[in-house]
Amino acid sequence: MKIGVPKEIKRHENRVSMTPHGAESLVQKGHEVFVQESAGENSGFSDEEYRKGGAKLLPSAREVFQAAEMIVKVKEPLSEEIAMIRSGQIVFTYFHFAASEELTRGFLKTHATAIAYETVELENRSLPLLIPMSEVAGRMATQEGARFLERFNGGRGVLLGGVPGVPPAVVTILGGGVVGTNAAKIAAGMGAEVYILDVDVNRLRYLEDIMPKNVVTIYSNPFNIRTLLPKTDLLIGAILIVGAKAPHLVTKDMLPLMKKGSVIVDVAVDQGGCVETSKPTTHDNPVYTVEGVLHYGVANMPGAVPFTSTIALTNVTLPYVFKIADEGFSACVKKYPDLRSGVNMHQGKVTHENVAKTFNLPFTPVQK
Numbered sequence: 247m248k249i250g251v252p253k254e255i256k257r258h259e260n261r262v263s264m265t266p267h268g269a270e271s272l273v274q275k276g277h278e279v280f281v282q283e284s285a286g287e288n289s290g291f292s293d294e295e296y297r298k299g300g301a302k303l304l305p306s307a308r309e310v311f312q313a314a315e316m317i318v319k320v321k322e323p324l325s326e327e328i329a330m331i332r333s334g335q336i337v338f339t340y341f342h343f344a345a346s347e348e349l350t351r352g353f354l355k356t357h358a359t360a361i362a363y364e365t366v367e368l369e370n371r372s373l374p375l376l377i378p379m380s381e382v383a384g385r386m387a388t389q390e391g392a393r394f395l396e397r398f399n400g401g402r403g404v405l406l407g408g409v410p411g412v413p414p415a416v417v418t419i420l421g422g423g424v425v426g427t428n429a430a431k432i433a434a435g436m437g438a439e440v441y442i443l444d445v446d447v448n449r450l451r452y453l454e455d456i457m458p459k460n461v462v463t464i465y466s467n468p469f470n471i472r473t474l475l476p477k478t479d480l481l482i483g484a485i486l487i488v489g490a491k492a493p494h495l496v497t498k499d500m501l502p503l504m505k506k507g508s509v510i511v512d513v514a515v516d517q518g519g520c521v522e523t524s525k526p527t528t529h530d531n532p533v534y535t536v537e538g539v540l541h542y543g544v545a546n547m548p549g550a551v552p553f554t555s556t557i558a559l560t561n562v563t564l565p566y567v568f569k570i571a572d573e574g575f576s577a578c579v580k581k582y583p584d585l586r587s588g589v590n591m592h593q594g595k596v597t598h599e600n601v602a603k604t605f606n607l608p609f610t611p612v613q614k
Contacts, residue, residue, distance in 0.1 A: 247571040248278045250314025252307040253285040256321045258529040260288035260552035261559065263318045263339070268560045268567075270299030277571050280304050280313045289552040311335075318567060320559065321546060322349055333357035336575060338567065340364055340379075342516045343590055344491045344604045350596075351605075357594040359575065363563065365489045365598055366588035373488065374584070375566070377424050378558035380513075382548040384428025384484065387511045388417070390542055391480040392436065394509045394533055400540050402507030404479050407437025414438045418474045420466065420495050420520055421484035422449045425513050429482045434461050441474055471495060475503040483512035483520040489590070489600030491518035498522045498536075506538035516545040579612055586612050 249272060251264050262285050269279040279301040283293055293303055304310050311317060311330035319339035323331065328349075331337060333356065341362040343350045353360055363375035373380075388406075395415065397403035408414035417433040419426045422444035433440045434457060442457075443466035444450055450463040457463075464470050475481070475496070481504070485492045492514040501523060504510075512524040519525070523536045527543040529550055534541055548555035566585060569578050579586045590598040595610040602609035 248280065248313055248315045249567065249571060250310040250317045251279065251281040251285055251301075252310045252317065252319065252327070253282045254320050255307070255324060255327065256546065259321050259546050259549045261320045261546075261549050261556050262286040262289045262291065262552070263320045263556075263559070263563070264567075265556060265560045266291050266295035266299045266301070268564045269296055269301040271564065272567065272571065273300030275568070275572065278302065278313075280310050282307055282310045286556075289556040291556070316567075316570060318563070320549075322346070323353070325352065328352045328356060331356045331358045335359070336361060336570065338363070338563070338570070340516075341590060343598075343601045344489060345516055345518050347605050350601065350607075353591055354594055354596070354607075358591070359589065359593070360591040361570075361585070361588045362489075362590045362598070363588070365590060366566065366584050367488060368584050373424075373486075375559075375562050375588075376486075378562055379548045379555065380424035380486075381428045382551060382555055382558065383513050384425040385432050386547045386550065387425070387429045387482045387484070387513050388432035388436070388480075390532070390544075390547070391417070391482065391509050391511045394540050394542060395479060395507075397507075400507070400533065400535070401509055402479060402505060406433065406480070414460075415479035416474075416477050417441070417480045417482065418471075418478040419443065419482045419484055420471070421486070421514075422446065422453050422463070423484060423486060425486070426482070426484035427453065429484060429513075430457060430461055433480075434458050438480075441478075443470060443474075466495070468495075472500060472503060475500060476505070478504060479508050481508070481510045481521075483510065483514045483524070485514045485520040486517065487600070489598045490604055492520040494520060494522040496521040501537035501539050504537075504539050507540070509533075509540045509542065511542040513547070515543040519543070 316336040395401035596602040
């Protein structure tokens with residue numbers, strides 16, 4: 247199969263979808279890999295490394311899209327990339343369709359196949375292609391939250407772990423999944439007073455067992471959220487509903503409950519955000535203020551640590567790239583339920599139920 251790796255063009259997206267080692271592995275199996283020149287540069291991988299691995303370097307994204315049967319990316323295609331996608335082509339990337347009707351309707355018109363990393367789901371309901379980036383984003387959420395709590399960055403001037411004689415900051419985390427768990431690990435390690443909220447009691451029991459004593463688990467409901475907000479210094483949104491928009495657990499009318507200069511980091515912003523006042527921001531302008539509360543809404547947080555993120559992403563996506571390249575799309579859809587769940591669009595039809603519901607579009611199941 248001919249596989250294309252274009253350079254990411256989303257603002258401040260420094261990751262690349264495949265390491266030189268990944269490209270080399272595919273070439274050794276008889277596949278062709280086309281990499282756009284300088285695609286890996288911001289992640290620490292040179293053109294020469296790809297060339298040594300047998301990849302073919304092309305000067306422009308257009309040439310990569312024209313050459314490839316399957317495009318492997320990191321972030322959703324922007325409008326200029328959608329214009330280069332052709333009918334029958336496979337695009338394998340993070341799409342997060344539910345967050346953008348423009349992207350959804352734009353991709354539908356291409357009649358290409360969209361396989362979304364974030365909806366590839368195993369039998370145990372885990373999301374193998376989302377986990378490594380969720381781990382990165384969760385750990386960064388605490389790191390970035392601590393930074394913006396500093397007075398010179400607009401925050402209250404609170405040290406996350408406090409010092410002897412001064413209490414630590416209070417960190418409230420909405421969601422006990424991969425993002426929330428990793429955010430809690432870092433916050434707890436820094437000495438904060440941490441609360442994790444979730445609606446899955448079994449998950450809360452698990453977290454209660456594995457987390458240190460400065461982490462408290464609480465059942466998530468509006469009353470408990472409202473009770474915690476007045477003492478919260480850092481609120482981390484870590485909610486995910488596969489293929490659908492995140493629910494607004496913190497509404498605009500709840501913001502005055504929070505202290506001036508407190509910080510919200512909404513990791514769910516690429517799914518619409520679990521805080522009503524959240525909106526996507528960029529690494530060069532990451533925060534804005536509503537009701538005196540700083541909001542951090544960078545939708546591609548792992549792009550700030552691209553070397554780590556690219557390796558972690560390739561580790562989990564490459565086995566799926568091999569399956570599609572070796573066996574073909576049709577065979578994979580029949581054989582692998584996890585890969586089938588990742589197919590969001592095919593031949594101009596929406597094939598993921600949650601995406602269809604979000605925009606009131608017809609839903610057509612993938613043919614096994």
